[in-house]
Amino acid sequence: MAEKLRIVLAATPAYREMVFAPEVVARLxxxxxxxVLxxxxxxxxxxxxxxxxxxxxTSWGAAPLTADxxxxxxxxxxxAHSASSVKHFVTDEVFRRGLRLTQAGQAMALPVAEVSLAFTLSMLHRIQRFDHAMHAGAWRDDVPPQHGLTASRIGVVGASRTxxxxxxxxxxxxxxxxxxDPYLTDDRxxxxxxxxxxxxxxxxxxxxVALHAPTLPETHHMIGARELALMPDGAALVNTARxxxxxxSALLNELRSGRLDAALDVFxxxxxxxxxxxxGLPNVLLMPHQAAATVECYFEMGEITTDEIERHASGRPLQYELTEAALTRMG
Structure with a gap:
């Protein structure tokens, strides 16, 4: 590399410690x-x-990249965004000025998928219902039939990274x-x-039904009262997306009836x-928006960010570059 770079890292001390391991800092x-800001x-x-x-x-809470x-x-x-979504700070000015943009969201795909799988297995085996009943003092409770994964059809809404x-x-x-997924081809x-x-x-x-679709205008409330009513009795909704x-409100009505189960990480x-x-619902499994929050995920975010900067510095293609067109399809 002919010339040394000047790199600005805008992240809180706690975030830097969580995401950028000492060996990754040394690479930067x-x-x-x-x-450091x-x-x-x-x-x-x-x-x-x-x-x-x-x-x-950039990192969580990044300042909007306005013309000013x-x-x-x-x-x-x-x-180089060291987390996932860039929509809260990337403006049209970024692309108008020809700046390149990359992000580390791929690191979150595996842990979130793992939680979605854990949710799926819990829904099929009614673990959330048994857990609630046993905490309340019961040995067993009346629950819908349990099912195995290999005997079940799983519906996935959105062939995103996760x-x-x-x-x-x-x-x-x-x-x-x-x-x-309207963008999924037959070959894929x-x-x-x-x-x-x-x-x-x-x-x-x-x-x-596992939701993995992006946050776009056309996906707002794509699962509403009509759609939930289509789901068969005893089915379950898993949402680790948004x-x-x-x-x-429509989901709450269905869950209160006991007809469906749900596992939710987002609200x-x-x-x-x-x-x-x-x-208070026995047929609902809850997580506090922590599906991606593994130690390994956070450090991988720092590794991906640094990999991308090294690629850029050596003139190699970026692995996770975001174009303006691609950004319109991402959550």
């Missing part, structure tokens, strides 16, 4: 000067740091899998060992209020 320092949301500090900067590493901020970026060529990891797991364990479906179908058919015929996808209001009716 080998690329050039690393300037402790408050990623401080636009004034970012503006002051950008002149002469080649690479900007980017006017100071006289050498900037790459924005959706694909989840599909690979449930297919490997012997489940029949159907997928609804065959490669994954699944069958494409429409949303209504998926809902009518699946024992567990509550944006589900009409949560309209977070943290979930202490008096939320979801908390």
């Amino acid at each position: 320092e080998a690329l050039g000067e690393v300037v 402790d408050d990623p949301g401080d636009a004034d500090a970012l503006r002051a740091a950008l002149p002469g900067t080649d690479v900007l590493i 901020v980017l006017d100071r970026a006289d050498r900037l060529t790459l924005i 959706g694909v990891e989840y599909i690979r797991m449930v297919v490997a364990l012997g489940a029949e899998v159907v997928v609804y 479906a065959r490669e994954l060992g699944v069958r494409r179908t429409d949303l209504d058919d998926l809902l009518r015929t699946s024992r567990v 509550s944006w996808l589900v009409d949560m 309209d209001e977070e943290p979930l209020p202490a008096d939320s009716p979801f908390r």
Whole structure:
């Protein structure tokens, strides 16, 4: 590499410790000067740091990259987001100025898929219902029939990064899998060992429906009262994606009836209020938006970010580059 880079890392001390292992920091320092900003949301500090900067590493709570901020970026060529979604801070100015953009969301795909699989198995075996009954003092309780994964059709809404990891797991364990995703091709479906179908058919015929679709205008409340009514008695909904996808009021009505089960890691209001009716339902398994929160996932985010910067510095293609067109299809 002919010239050393100036890299600005905008992340809190706690985030840096969680994501950037010492050996990864050493790799960044080998690329050039690393300037640290402790408050990623401080636009004034970012503006002051950008002149002469080649690479900007962003994190949770990043300041929006407006024209006013980017006017100071006289050498900037790459924005490397060390987490997943960039929609809260990336503006049209980024692409208008020809800046390249990458992110580390791939690190989250595997742990979230693992939680989705754990949710799926719990739903099929009614673990959440038995757990609730035993905590209440019962030995057994009246629950819907239990089922095995290999005897069940699993419906996946969205062949996203996480959706694909989840599909690979449930297919490997012997489940029949159907997928609804308007961007999934027949060739790709065959490669994954699944069958494409429409949303209504998926809902009518699946024992567990796992949501892995992105947050887009067209996916808002894609699972509403009509769609939930299509699901057969005893079926279950698994959501480790975003509550944006589900009409949560309609879901609550179905869950209160006891007709469906659900496993949820995401909610309209977070943290979930202490008096939320979801908390008291025996047919609901809850997690506090922590599906991706493994030690390994966080360190992999730092590794991916550093890999991408090294690729950029050596003129190699980025592995996880985001184009403006691709961003419109991502949550």
